[in-house]
Amino acid sequence: MNYGTIGFKAGIEIHQQLNTNKLFSRCESKLTKDVPDTLIKRKLRATKGESGKIDIAAVFETEKNLDYIYEVHNSNTSLIETDEEPPLEINEEALEIIYTVCRLLNCNIIPFIQIMRKTVIDGSNTSGFQRTCLVGTDGYIDTSKGKVLIESVILEEDSARRVSEDKNAVTYRLDRLGIPLIEITTVPTLHDPDHIKETAEKIGMILRSTGKVKRGIGTIRQDVNISISGGGRVELKGVQEISAIHKIVDTEIERQQDELAMNRKVGGEVRNVKADATSTFLRPMPTSSRMYPETDLPIIQTNFKKINSIKLPELILARKERYLKLGLNEELSSMIANSSRNDVFDKITKTGINPVLITTILLSTSKEIKRKLKITSWSFPDKFYIDMFLLLADSKITKDSLPEIMERFTKGETLEEITKDYKPISDSELQKIVSEIVKSNSKLPTGALIGKAMTQLAGRADGKKVAKIIVELTK
Amino acid sequence: MSTVGNKVKIKYFGSEYEGIILESSDKNMHLLKLINGYNVGLPKKGSKVEVLGKSRIGLKSDFAPLSKNKLLPNVALISTGGTIVSRVDYKTGAVHPMTKPRELLGKIPELKKIANISVSAPMSIFSEEMNQEHWSKIAGFVARELNKDDVRGVVVTHGTDTLHYTAAALSFALEGLSKPVAIVGGQRSSDRGSFDGGMNLICGVHYANSDIAEVATVLHGTSSDDYCIANRGTKVKKLHTSKRDAFRPINTVPLAKIYLNGKLEKHSKCKLRHSGKIKVKSKFENKVALIKYYPGMSPDILKCYEDYKGIIIEGTGLGHVATTTWLEPITNLIKKGIFVGMTSQANYGRVDPYVYSTGRSLSNHGVVYLEDMLSETAYVKLSWVFGQTNNLEKVRHLMVSNLRGEYSEKSHPNAFLY
Numbered sequence: 001m002n003y004g005t006i007g008f009k010a011g012i013e014i015h016q017q018l019n020t021n022k023l024f025s026r027c028e029s030k031l032t033k034d035v036p037d038t039l040i041k042r043k044l045r046a047t048k049g050e051s052g053k054i055d056i057a058a059v060f061e062t063e064k065n066l067d068y069i070y071e072v073h074n075s076n077t078s079l080i081e082t083d084e085e086p087p088l089e090i091n092e093e094a095l096e097i098i099y100t101v102c103r104l105l106n107c108n109i110i111p112f113i114q115i116m117r118k119t120v121i122d123g124s125n126t127s128g129f130q131r132t133c134l135v136g137t138d139g140y141i142d143t144s145k146g147k148v149l150i151e152s153v154i155l156e157e158d159s160a161r162r163v164s165e166d167k168n169a170v171t172y173r174l175d176r177l178g179i180p181l182i183e184i185t186t187v188p189t190l191h192d193p194d195h196i197k198e199t200a201e202k203i204g205m206i207l208r209s210t211g212k213v214k215r216g217i218g219t220i221r222q223d224v225n226i227s228i229s230g231g232g233r234v235e236l237k238g239v240q241e242i243s244a245i246h247k248i249v250d251t252e253i254e255r256q257q258d259e260l261a262m263n264r265k266v267g268g269e270v271r272n273v274k275a276d277a278t279s280t281f282l283r284p285m286p287t288s289s290r291m292y293p294e295t296d297l298p299i300i301q302t303n304f305k306k307i308n309s310i311k312l313p314e315l316i317l318a319r320k321e322r323y324l325k326l327g328l329n330e331e332l333s334s335m336i337a338n339s340s341r342n343d344v345f346d347k348i349t350k351t352g353i354n355p356v357l358i359t360t361i362l363l364s365t366s367k368e369i370k371r372k373l374k375i376t377s378w379s380f381p382d383k384f385y386i387d388m389f390l391l392l393a394d395s396k397i398t399k400d401s402l403p404e405i406m407e408r409f410t411k412g413e414t415l416e417e418i419t420k421d422y423k424p425i426s427d428s429e430l431q432k433i434v435s436e437i438v439k440s441n442s443k444l445p446t447g448a449l450i451g452k453a454m455t456q457l458a459g460r461a462d463g464k465k466v467a468k469i470i471v472e473l474t475k
Numbered sequence: 476m477s478t479v480g481n482k483v484k485i486k487y488f489g490s491e492y493e494g495i496i497l498e499s500s501d502k503n504m505h506l507l508k509l510i511n512g513y514n515v516g517l518p519k520k521g522s523k524v525e526v527l528g529k530s531r532i533g534l535k536s537d538f539a540p541l542s543k544n545k546l547l548p549n550v551a552l553i554s555t556g557g558t559i560v561s562r563v564d565y566k567t568g569a570v571h572p573m574t575k576p577r578e579l580l581g582k583i584p585e586l587k588k589i590a591n592i593s594v595s596a597p598m599s600i601f602s603e604e605m606n607q608e609h610w611s612k613i614a615g616f617v618a619r620e621l622n623k624d625d626v627r628g629v630v631v632t633h634g635t636d637t638l639h640y641t642a643a644a645l646s647f648a649l650e651g652l653s654k655p656v657a658i659v660g661g662q663r664s665s666d667r668g669s670f671d672g673g674m675n676l677i678c679g680v681h682y683a684n685s686d687i688a689e690v691a692t693v694l695h696g697t698s699s700d701d702y703c704i705a706n707r708g709t710k711v712k713k714l715h716t717s718k719r720d721a722f723r724p725i726n727t728v729p730l731a732k733i734y735l736n737g738k739l740e741k742h743s744k745c746k747l748r749h750s751g752k753i754k755v756k757s758k759f760e761n762k763v764a765l766i767k768y769y770p771g772m773s774p775d776i777l778k779c780y781e782d783y784k785g786i787i788i789e790g791t792g793l794g795h796v797a798t799t800t801w802l803e804p805i806t807n808l809i810k811k812g813i814f815v816g817m818t819s820q821a822n823y824g825r826v827d828p829y830v831y832s833t834g835r836s837l838s839n840h841g842v843v844y845l846e847d848m849l850s851e852t853a854y855v856k857l858s859w860v861f862g863q864t865n866n867l868e869k870v871r872h873l874m875v876s877n878l879r880g881e882y883s884e885k886s887h888p889n890a891f892l893y
Contacts, residue, residue, distance in 0.1 A: 041700060041701055043674070045582070079718065083663065084718045085717045085718075108488060110515045111487070111515075111518055112501075112518075117666075127663075127667055127668070127669045129668065133513070134513040137492075152511070287512075291511075291513060291514075293514055299500075299516055301516075
């Protein structure tokens, strides 16, 4: 498809959850599958906005006259989420993260931030509105096809999770409601699907570079705005897989072209993307009349001095470059640069230990052990890794003993206790033991001899050393 | 230049902000509503403002004229203020009472199918501002409406903070009540989709059309929008600052549950609708007081009340204060002809002067024990009783008589934490 000739214009909106407590309550941002402690049933009604107009998207939802059922879990929900109590002041940690993101995106930051109520009455917000505030504007990022301008950076509450629905009612779970969400909107000047993909990936990378965002399915969501000549803007919601963007965009262009060919109006609507890249009508595009001030909270005065003193994190891309220079290959550099363990990795590399070994232990060995022992809700503490590698650097243990040490640590033993059993054998003693083994198994081939020796030494000697001795002895 | 309502473009530190100027609470800041709907504040210092034109902003009070449907009952709505008739002032961001309570009806179109509703608004105040004069005025309005033959019942909208005091006041002031009076409020403001006052008002109108002839509060029964509970005006208290179901019956169960569709389930014995004019006895005395006793409290406070006609002491447990320091000053007040009544800060249960010597001694010296009457109700009742008579014997007699269901004949086993 020639995107240039059809007047293709696209912009993206990226929604990223932050890894902090909720934005206006102090509840944990933790999703759950448990049986709810309580169910609450509510209705919502359309209301007039600041300009005296009822938002068209709001009217659309009210006309459905649905019941909304909310699943309440005491572990992650307070009266603020059930719309039974006024909000607490904004989460300072979340505010600092968005300031950091604004700086990374070269934005201007709003001097006085007013928290707004955005009318949302599909039931996904118990109050009938989403609390949201504009924090940054006029930023940019560099891409291979030129600068992409960032229109706005917004901090808002995530909505409740839709669990099920029938003809009369929609059920939501309140665990997700109120988790801080950063929304980044680009100016609609993206040239083609590849450009959309590149932009989305770059913004995602910048967000992850803060180290303060949530990871995993559903923690980042993309919406794409698309228009072509002769039609208006259509918003495609819920693009989960950025790799499917090409197909989704082309399908939508064809749909818009078909509609226009039949002289139908295109634009002003929000559509839901399905797994097969087609989309269905969701609701009309909301208007600005859906916004009014959150009267329960004061205006936030931005402290520019504090913002300028925030130490910006190293971008994941820059980090990866650094790791390539350390001698890691492309794949390992990328993996460890993206990992939340990059901090620990940096600390351990200072000891001079081979970075490939560190990466393997941090990213693969740990996973293998956890898989083998069926551990899901626990991970090795950073301090454990650092202490273990320090012992290795001091030759207090050998690298071949690391997996066993790790496995025993998961069972509750302390590093101190474990390492007693893995003291490396002195060179002269090693020579003696290995000679004995070679002598009494003189018929075995070299490989089998090494295996036997390693088993007998139980990780207390370096494999390379053992091999070297055996090779020399059997020459 | 920075006139409220102007469409402007403001340049500030390399960014341009286009929108409408709103009223700002901070002199040094332009508050701007951007085209995308967000409000932002910009320091006046360093801002370059370019006026683009004028804009019309503000709520238009557009509501359909009320037309009567002869098949529907007539219900009178009396608006006094509070969250239920509040709206956001978009210029200041503050919450204000609606100037025209009929706006409220515009927000709840279902009401048109339930009743013909006439609206009057004797006042528009937050309920913490209510006093005896307001109670009198509201009682007058309610009685006038109820005494109209074609009016089935009355709904009073009220701020929730002191809604239960007014409910008690109306209970006493309306003698020979022959029709229902519902008092409704809202815990969430009407600007939001989750406005709870909508259902409260609908259920209140259903109550006003019912066969119950009592003053009752009608608000959410649970956190859900499934039914409201009607609580007798003398036996109800706001037990939560912000929850929808904050109004709970005390020492009793609700009169009724009322569902959105009009279904009404009675849960206690209540007086029934009958013919007969209502007499307004709306005089309240304000030289009465309600005092909460706490450990370590000095009896010096009682000196402030020496020119009062009566006080209610909200004592501990079964109705106690430290007699070592309080007995003498209380006795002195009583000797001066001041009525002293005793209720309990435990909310639930009955006061009893006989269980402990403290109670016996207070009672022997003339303190009147008010059984399971709520402190707030006792205060309102005392104010009303002194509005009717200054004869202390009569006051005492009236205070211990069960006039409006303020006493429970028996303590209901299901009443605690209903």
